[in-house]
Amino acid sequence: MRLLFWVAILFGGAVGLALFTQFNQSNLVLFYPPYRVELSLNLALALLLLAFFVVWTILGTARHLSEMPARAAAYRERSRMNRAQAALRESIENLFAGRFARAERTAREAQAWPEQAQTAALIGARAAHRMQETERRDAWMAQVTDPEREQARLVSMAELLVDARDAEGALETIAQLQAQGARQIHVQRIALRAHQHLKNWTEVLRLARSLEKRNALHPVLALRLKQLACEALLEERRHDVQGLQDFWRSLSTDERRAARIAEPAARYFAALGRQDEARKIVEDALKVNWDSRLVLRYAECAEPGRALPQIQQAEKWLTQHPVDADLYFTLGVLCLGEKLWGKAQSSFERALKYADADLQRRLRVRAHLALAKMFEETERPEEAQRHYRESAILAA
Missing domain, CATH: 1.25.40 (Serine Threonine Protein Phosphatase 5, Tetratricopeptide repeat)
Structure with missing residues (x-):
């Protein structure tokens, strides 16, 4: 449509110019004494237009030539x-x-x-x-x-330093980033690796929780890091009852129920004479995570002469796990502590029956030794010798 419009204007202009030149009878006279030049107005206009185009071409060529060095550059x-x-x-x-x-x-x-x-x-x-x-x-x-690239430089340097196991240098670089207000998730991941190299388990636990909350860390990896940190922090407090209790209360419910965290916690509480707390830890964890380490640790949470409630609890678990060799062994240890010889013997024998010959060889050795000691206490030396011999063969 626009093209038709301009074509119409062009043809109209051509027609107008043709009519103007046909009916224009004017002349143009130039006096330059002693000369007199007389031209038609049409020719004068044509010459003037031609002169304009010649001058315009010369000036354009000169300008183009003057700009050639800049264009080449x-x-x-x-x-x-x-x-x-x-x-x-x-x-x-x-x-x-x-x-x-x-x-x-x-x-x-x-x-x-x-x-x-x-x-x-x-x-x-x-x-x-x-x-x-x-x-x-x-x-x-x-x-x-460049100040605009300072953050990119610091993040890159921190990542490269922690990759080279220069954790202290990486943390110094991260401190410069944080001083500028940077709090990116990627920087927290780098800091997590650096603190892990330095075994700063308090920071590892804090960062793992923070990244897990923001879905920036795989749940399995986050759980593993939290377990490592909690194991180390529990071990640091294994001789301090108050410190151990304070740290245990600071953990979340899911963390307290993780087997790798609950098992050492129960062990340390029991070693400090806090069997009730150790028992509660194991029972609470076993409600959601049935784990052989926790089951075996349950026997250590009993106070001498007061293990009847735990024996009852173990028997309840047997209704849910009727072929669990670890649970039978734990029940046998609890009954042995209460001098329930018959029940202890039957529990250890069932532990031997259900224990896998290859995967639970250590449990079988312990069961034979427990039976041997029980028979010694009940003055049955022949059977005691037989179980000692069986445990020695398995151990070898």
Whole structure:
């Protein structure tokens, strides 16, 4: 539609010009003594228009020639920028592909364009780090001086330091980030690894909880880290009753019910003479996580002469786990402590019956030894000798 409009205007102008020149009888006379030049007005207008186009062409050509050096410089700059951008892309691809020497070389080529020189330096630093070239890595990082790229430099440096097992250096770098107000999830992951290397279990537990809450850590990994931290922190407090109680109360319900956390906690509480607390820990954990370590630990939570409630609880569990060899062994130990010889003997014998010959060999050895000691106490030496012999054979 627009094209038709301009074609109509062009044809209208042509018709108007033709009519103007046909009916225009005017003349133009130029006096330049002693000369007199007489021209038709149409010819004068045509010559004037021609002169305008000639002058315009000459001026345009002169301007174009004067701008040629600047145009050539701009072309060279564009070519250099395009080559640098291509080198930066190639450097990133080589880094991801594991070709670290080529990545470092192309990163150096990408620095030909100053605008991306410091970005290329970050890539070069990572490539040098992968080749374990610490000095070159630090030299690359030293080139990143732009305040806008300071955060990228610090995060990258912290990650590379913790990867090189320089946990203290990584934490110092993270402290600089946090001083600037940075609280990214990725930085917390790096800090978690650094604290894990340094065995700062309090911080490991705090960061694992924080990352798990934000779905930034796989639940299995978060649970494993929390278990490691709790095991270490429980061990640190194993001789301090108050400290052990305070730390145990600080744990969440899910953490207290984890077998790897509840088992050492029950052991330490029992060792400090807090059998009731140890028993509650094991019973609460077994409600949601049936674990052989907790079942075997339950026997140590009994006070001498007061194990009847635990025997009753073990018998209740047997209705749910009728072929659990660990549970029968625990029940036998509890009955042995209360001198219920017949029940203890039947429990140990059932433990031997249901225990796997390969996977629970240690349990079978302990059951034979427990039977041997029981028969010694009840003055049945022949049977005691038989079980001692069986335990020795299994242990060998």
